[in-house]
Amino acid sequence: MTDEPLVSLENAEVHFEEEQGLLDFSDPDVVRAVDGVSLDIGEKDVVALVGESGCGKTTLGKTTIGLQRPTGGSVKYRGQDIWDAKDGTGDVDIPYEEIRRSLQIIHQDPGSSLNPNRKVLGTLEAPLKKWQPNMSSGDRRREIVRMLEEVGMTPAADYAGRYPHQLSGGEKQRVALIRALLMDPDLILADEAISALDVSLRVDMMDLMLDLQEQFNTSFVFVSHDLSNARYIASHAGGRIGVMYLGELIEVGPPEQIINDPQHPYTKVLRWATPDLRTTGETEAPPVRKIDIPDPKNPPSGCRFHTRCPEAREACTQQSPASYANGASHRVRCFRVDDAHEYWSSPPVSDEPDDQRPTEAHST
Numbered sequence: 001m002t003d004e005p006l007v008s009l010e011n012a013e014v015h016f017e018e019e020q021g022l023l024d025f026s027d028p029d030v031v032r033a034v035d036g037v038s039l040d041i042g043e044k045d046v047v048a049l050v051g052e053s054g055c056g057k058t059t060l061g062k063t064t065i066g067l068q069r070p071t072g073g074s075v076k077y078r079g080q081d082i083w084d085a086k087d088g089t090g091d092v093d094i095p096y097e098e099i100r101r102s103l104q105i106i107h108q109d110p111g112s113s114l115n116p117n118r119k120v121l122g123t124l125e126a127p128l129k130k131w132q133p134n135m136s137s138g139d140r141r142r143e144i145v146r147m148l149e150e151v152g153m154t155p156a157a158d159y160a161g162r163y164p165h166q167l168s169g170g171e172k173q174r175v176a177l178i179r180a181l182l183m184d185p186d187l188i189l190a191d192e193a194i195s196a197l198d199v200s201l202r203v204d205m206m207d208l209m210l211d212l213q214e215q216f217n218t219s220f221v222f223v224s225h226d227l228s229n230a231r232y233i234a235s236h237a238g239g240r241i242g243v244m245y246l247g248e249l250i251e252v253g254p255p256e257q258i259i260n261d262p263q264h265p266y267t268k269v270l271r272w273a274t275p276d277l278r279t280t281g282e283t284e285a286p287p288v289r290k291i292d293i294p295d296p297k298n299p300p301s302g303c304r305f306h307t308r309c310p311e312a313r314e315a316c317t318q319q320s321p322a323s324y325a326n327g328a329s330h331r332v333r334c335f336r337v338d339d340a341h342e343y344w345s346s347p348p349v350s351d352e353p354d355d356q357r358p359t360e361a362h363s364t
């Protein structure tokens, strides 16, 4: 990693206002999809984002690559605020076009991101024509053949002439991956890029991404709801796992730390919920006080996990934990990593019904 992060999020938030009917005059509900997330991504870095459905992984991933405008905080590419570059405000050192090319995405469903009426050759020629207009047609084709062979789609000439419906799910995803790589990106967001594939093909696809990541010196943000897959990618790439809960990044660190010695009680729940990662001492019952996930439109006050957390104390209901450093590359949003915090002298929470507790929305 160089000193300047490739992408840097500072206190980023994305709050979505729910759509309302014309004759609804009340204030719209707001979903806090991403809240107060700070994260640096370096060159050749890999961050696997995990968490339950709806916790904000995709929104955070899209914010990281400049596809989602944050409603608060900042997102910078090599020190350049992405949205200042887009809007032409302030001193723009890196043009938006350059940022757009450098930050790419591959989607969960490659079928819908490939034009059904375009052969593979046409799909892959488009980015080269746009970003390398001086490249001769022959060189373009040579490059595409080389990439198809690289990802195991041989004979390449045969695959180049196929339409998306003539490809398997894994082959479509490989074409989407080549298309992103042909832009010569610095960072690729792989948004649940393997979840639609047959289980037997997922490891192959992850291995391919790891190979290409290494070969092209690309950084990856890998979004997954599966902690095992996140561990596989992050540990093979020497990267990190980031755990999200209700819009917040509650723990981020090296995979072996996150899996073998998680510090946030919610990370322990995720590990418990992943059968092949459960440790022998773990119980049959999930390590939570309550199963129900709170409504992201009305998240709990203080620590968002306190309503389910078996370790929660009164302090957790009142204050939102900072992101504490716990070693060089490990951060945790939980008072328990701060030996001096008043949490330790505060009484355990009583299990009164949630509706008797103040929420952020009600208490402000």
Ligand SMILES: Nc1ncnc2c1ncn2[C@@H]1O[C@H](COP(=O)(O)OP(=O)(O)OP(=O)(O)O)[C@@H](O)[C@H]1O
Pocket (backbone or CB within 6 Å): 016, 017, 018, 031, 032, 033, 051, 052, 053, 054, 055, 056, 057, 058, 059, 060, 225, 296
């Ligand atoms: N464009 C939008 N408008 C309104 N709400 C949105 C929008 N996009 C996402 N949300 C809401 O923001 C929250 C986070 O969604 P997001 O898709 O980022 O979560 P996720 O962790 O990726 O979920 P999943 O694993 O189910 O894809 C959810 O409550 C979702 O309904």
